[in-house]
Amino acid sequence: MAKVIRLLSGNEALALGAYHAGVGVATAYPGTPSTEILESIARFGDIYAEWSTNEKVAMEVALGAAYAGVRSLVSMKHVGLNVAIDPFMAASTTGVNAGMVVIEADDPGIHSSQNEQDNRHYAKLAKVPMLEPSDSQEAYELMAYAFDISEKFDTPVLVHTTTRISHSKSVVEVNSSRIAPAKPTGFQHDVKKYVMLPAHARLRRPLLEERLAKLAAYAETFPLNRVEWGERHLGVITSGVAYQYAREIFPKTSFLKLGMTYPLPEDLIRHFAAQVDRLIIIEELDPFLQENIQAMGIKVTGKEFIPRLGELSPGVIEKSSRTAGLLAETAPRQTANIAPELPKRPPLLCPGCPHTGMFFVLSSMDKRSTSRFKDKGSEPKLIITGDIGCYTLAAYPPLNAMDTTACMGASIGQALGIEKAGSNQKVIAVIGDSTFLHSGITPLVNAVYNEGRITVIILDNRTTAMTGHQEHPGTGISAQGKETTAVDLEQLVRGIGVRDVKVVDAFNMKALRTRVRSALSSPELSVIIVRGACSVHVPRRSSPRIVDTERCNQCGVCLLIGCPAIQSENERIYIDTTLCVGDTCTICEQLCPQQAIGPRSRIEVTKSS
Amino acid sequence: MPPAGDRPQVQDRGNEIIVKNSNLLITGVGGQGIILASDIISETALTAGYDVKKTDTLGMAQRGGSVVSHVRIGSRVWSPLIKEGEVDILLAFEKLEAARWIQFLRPGAIVIINNHALPPLSVNLGNEPYPSDEQIANILKQRTDSIYFVDGTSRVKELGNTRMLNMFMLGCVSSLLPLKVNIWKESISRRLPPGIQQINITAFNQGRKEGKNVHI
Numbered sequence: 001m002a003k004v005i006r007l008l009s010g011n012e013a014l015a016l017g018a019y020h021a022g023v024g025v026a027t028a029y030p031g032t033p034s035t036e037i038l039e040s041i042a043r044f045g046d047i048y049a050e051w052s053t054n055e056k057v058a059m060e061v062a063l064g065a066a067y068a069g070v071r072s073l074v075s076m077k078h079v080g081l082n083v084a085i086d087p088f089m090a091a092s093t094t095g096v097n098a099g100m101v102v103i104e105a106d107d108p109g110i111h112s113s114q115n116e117q118d119n120r121h122y123a124k125l126a127k128v129p130m131l132e133p134s135d136s137q138e139a140y141e142l143m144a145y146a147f148d149i150s151e152k153f154d155t156p157v158l159v160h161t162t163t164r165i166s167h168s169k170s171v172v173e174v175n176s177s178r179i180a181p182a183k184p185t186g187f188q189h190d191v192k193k194y195v196m197l198p199a200h201a202r203l204r205r206p207l208l209e210e211r212l213a214k215l216a217a218y219a220e221t222f223p224l225n226r227v228e229w230g231e232r233h234l235g236v237i238t239s240g241v242a243y244q245y246a247r248e249i250f251p252k253t254s255f256l257k258l259g260m261t262y263p264l265p266e267d268l269i270r271h272f273a274a275q276v277d278r279l280i281i282i283e284e285l286d287p288f289l290q291e292n293i294q295a296m297g298i299k300v301t302g303k304e305f306i307p308r309l310g311e312l313s314p315g316v317i318e319k320s321s322r323t324a325g326l327l328a329e330t331a332p333r334q335t336a337n338i339a340p341e342l343p344k345r346p347p348l349l350c351p352g353c354p355h356t357g358m359f360f361v362l363s364s365m366d367k368r369s370t371s372r373f374k375d376k377g378s379e380p381k382l383i384i385t386g387d388i389g390c391y392t393l394a395a396y397p398p399l400n401a402m403d404t405t406a407c408m409g410a411s412i413g414q415a416l417g418i419e420k421a422g423s424n425q426k427v428i429a430v431i432g433d434s435t436f437l438h439s440g441i442t443p444l445v446n447a448v449y450n451e452g453r454i455t456v457i458i459l460d461n462r463t464t465a466m467t468g469h470q471e472h473p474g475t476g477i478s479a480q481g482k483e484t485t486a487v488d489l490e491q492l493v494r495g496i497g498v499r500d501v502k503v504v505d506a507f508n509m510k511a512l513r514t515r516v517r518s519a520l521s522s523p524e525l526s527v528i529i530v531r532g533a534c535s536v537h538v539p540r541r542s543s544p545r546i547v548d549t550e551r552c553n554q555c556g557v558c559l560l561i562g563c564p565a566i567q568s569e570n571e572r573i574y575i576d577t578t579l580c581v582g583d584t585c586t587i588c589e590q591l592c593p594q595q596a597i598g599p600r601s602r603i604e605v606t607k608s609s
Numbered sequence: 610m611p612p613a614g615d616r617p618q619v620q621d622r623g624n625e626i627i628v629k630n631s632n633l634l635i636t637g638v639g640g641q642g643i644i645l646a647s648d649i650i651s652e653t654a655l656t657a658g659y660d661v662k663k664t665d666t667l668g669m670a671q672r673g674g675s676v677v678s679h680v681r682i683g684s685r686v687w688s689p690l691i692k693e694g695e696v697d698i699l700l701a702f703e704k705l706e707a708a709r710w711i712q713f714l715r716p717g718a719i720v721i722i723n724n725h726a727l728p729p730l731s732v733n734l735g736n737e738p739y740p741s742d743e744q745i746a747n748i749l750k751q752r753t754d755s756i757y758f759v760d761g762t763s764r765v766k767e768l769g770n771t772r773m774l775n776m777f778m779l780g781c782v783s784s785l786l787p788l789k790v791n792i793w794k795e796s797i798s799r800r801l802p803p804g805i806q807q808i809n810i811t812a813f814n815q816g817r818k819e820g821k822n823v824h825i
Contacts, residue, residue, distance in 0.1 A: 005655070007651055007652055007655050007661065111666065112667070135662075164664060167664060167665060167667075168662055168663065168664035168689035169648070169651060169661075169662065169663045169664070170661070170663075170686075170689065171655060171660060171661065171662075241689070244687045244688045244689065245687070245688045245690070247687045247688075248687040248688045248692075313688070313690045313692070314688045314690060314692040315692045315693045315694075318692065338711055338712055338751050338752070340708060340711070340748050342705060342708055342709055342740065343705065343728075343729050343731050343732050343737045343738075343739065343740075344675075344729065344731065345638065345673075345674060345675040345729040346674060346729075346730075347639065347674030348673040348674070348730060350673065397730075397731075397734070398730075398734060559733060559734055562730060564730070566733070567728055567733045568733050568734075568735065569728070578771055
């Protein structure tokens with residue numbers, strides 16, 4: 001086919017590569033920076049793509065498809081693989097039938113995650129091959145290799161990407177089109193391969209070691225492991241985006257660029273090491289390559305000067321290489337203290353966000369708000385365990401309405417634990433709809449069974465907002481836009497055995513306050529479902545509110561909501577009418593003690609009368 | 610772009626010819642259309658035959674946080690991230706977000722700032738002041754004297770919608786880059802629905818006219 005030049009993100013390139021490699025089933029749970037892989041592939045109408053309830057389920061669906069003879073792809077963020085590790089280990093043990101590729105996207109620097117972890121260790125743990133692209137072109141090309149390796153060696157293949165690869169756009173020469181997928185073999189009954197009874201698992205176990213040895217031999221000639229010779233006084237072994245940074249800082253140096261980082265090509269590495277005077281490794285996060293290469297008895301350094309935490313960049317590599325004497329000292333450019341102390345701009349809950357009202361209720365009941373208009377109140381009487389989503393932003397001032405955030409679904413289990421530890425403070429767990437369906441159901445079952453008295457607030461904004469508005473089982477729309485069966489949260493919660501279940505309008509301040517009060521005084525476990533559509537996902541803008549400057553006495557209550565549309569300048573409070581969503585929200589209007597906020601029609605009528 | 614209006618500069622660095630990349634940093638606040646703007650710059654450069662890489666740092670939220678986008682154009686681009694001290698052009702959609710990235714500027718970089726303030730929450734809550742125009746200029750003057758304020762927000766408001774700010778700012782920067790105007794307009798039209806293409810091109814043209822006042 002004629003080649004086409006396109007500008008693609010790493011995620012778009014991975015999706016296109018998988019599509020061209022004949023993938024038939026693709027699954028994922030959204031998670032930055034991996035989300036766009038499934039979003040891109042779902043646009044191809046001739047394959048099946050789904051948002052699964054969580055990464056573990058996504059992995060199991062992909063594994064089932066591979067067993068049934070269809071090439072499958074499952075993608076997730078780094079912590080998603082923590083959730084899916086159980087079926088991932090199982091997939092490694094049973095092997096596959098048709099190819100199965102697992103893409104996991106790390107987030108060095110913690111741009112949008114709860115932690116930083118180096119998922120390359122999972123390849124070693126699971127004894128599976130791992131491929132790493134260093135730009136979108138490689139991301140596109142390596143998917144075909146990944147599926148071939150998976151089938152040739154009867155193993156799932158891990159593809160390791162990072163935020164900077166997934167979310168950078170670079171030029172891709174699209175040089176193939178979709179291969180005709182092999183006719184599915186269908187599921188072939190083979191209990192010794194697929195039923196992991198101990199007796200069968202013991203038979204599979206040595207095969208994993210044999211597979212790894214064969215893969216190591218294959219790695220020696222794998223085309224994406226390549227040597228780029230330059231000057232030989234220094235040799236750099238690197239992979240992923242670190243390769244791009246290192247090429248820029250060491251333009252004349254020799255490189256061993258690894259596209260397969262597990263298992264490693266030992267002979268190739270020895271050959272390269274023998275040809276250079278000094279060998280270093282430049283890799284992001286942990287010394288994964290370094291420790292594995294040192295274990296071969298090869299003398300090499302890297303993490304002695306390259307940082308092991310945070311995201312690398314050309315600047316970081318240059319600075320640390322200079323410290324290590326690898327680059328000539330140059331007169332340092334004046335950089336000290338040049339970066340000024342400026343007001344920070346953390347992300348906020350949006351204007352019209354359906355989470356804001358509930359968090360304002362919790363914050364004000366517990367006197368948590370802070371601003372120049374109000375001193376911080378007494379010690380909190382509530383303990384609010386939080387979860388993963390946009391609503392984690394409620395932990396910031398002025399709301400200060402979250403006390404814990406750990407991982408998907410943790411709020412409910414943590415709340416029960418705090419209660420069982422004998423806390424005399426009332427414990428409230430706050431969790432979003434998508435997060436509840438991902439990992440909140442089992443801890444709620446646990447709380448019912450173990451007679452918890454916690455209150456669980458499910459913030460039901462009808463979407464997976466933080467990752468860019470993906471559908472989930474509660475919305476009843478599939479990843480490919482089809483109407484399906486929606487899971488009814490209220491019925492689900494009642495079915496688990498919760499008796500005290502209330503559904504409340506996210507924008508009705510009085511109702512929110514009443515429901516929380518009644519739940520807190522209740523002796524039994526209660527669930528409040530706060531329902532209101534995400535204002536970005538369902539934009540409805542009408543009659544933005546304005547401030548009646550004559551009535552307003554600058555009390556500042558409206559500023560404690562933390563709405564980005566409400567601003568103050570020179571002791572004057574005003575609402576940015578290009579940001580305010582108006583009629584669907586009106587939280588500030590309901591709260592204003594002076595009735596100084598309203599639609600233009602009412603404020604101007606009041607003024608003229 | 611160094612030097613002004615020319616093709617990227619070729620340097621002989623031993624075993625390979627390296628062409629100096631042109632580095633653009635685009636900064637502002639989530640929701641101002643920065644990602645689309647940097648996409649369009651990149652697609653225009655690609656159509657014109659350059660290698661290009663772009664990357665955005667967004668943080669976790671959809672709206673309201675600080676956003677910065679790196680765009681690198683040249684004959685061969687390695688890193689998608691620009692090294693500190695190597696930005697040639699800073700295009701700031703908001704005043705405070707111009708000053709925040711000073712350490713990325715090379716000496717003598719061109720800085721185009723939309724003369725508009727979006728005070729962050731800490732300023733609204735009265736916890737800290739928003740810097741004055743003079744303070745912002747003084748911060749930037751540590752690296753460059755080529756600082757230009759443009760009235761982007763008020764100009765596109767006159768055209769009917771502040772969402773077109775990104776097209777105005779694209780227009781400003783387009784006059785500094787060696788990319789033909791018709792390619793810019795094609796890239797813009799490819800990314801917008803037909804109904805709003807014309808008015809956005811008008812915003813682009815106004816910005817381009819404004820950008821011609823920038824002396825390099």
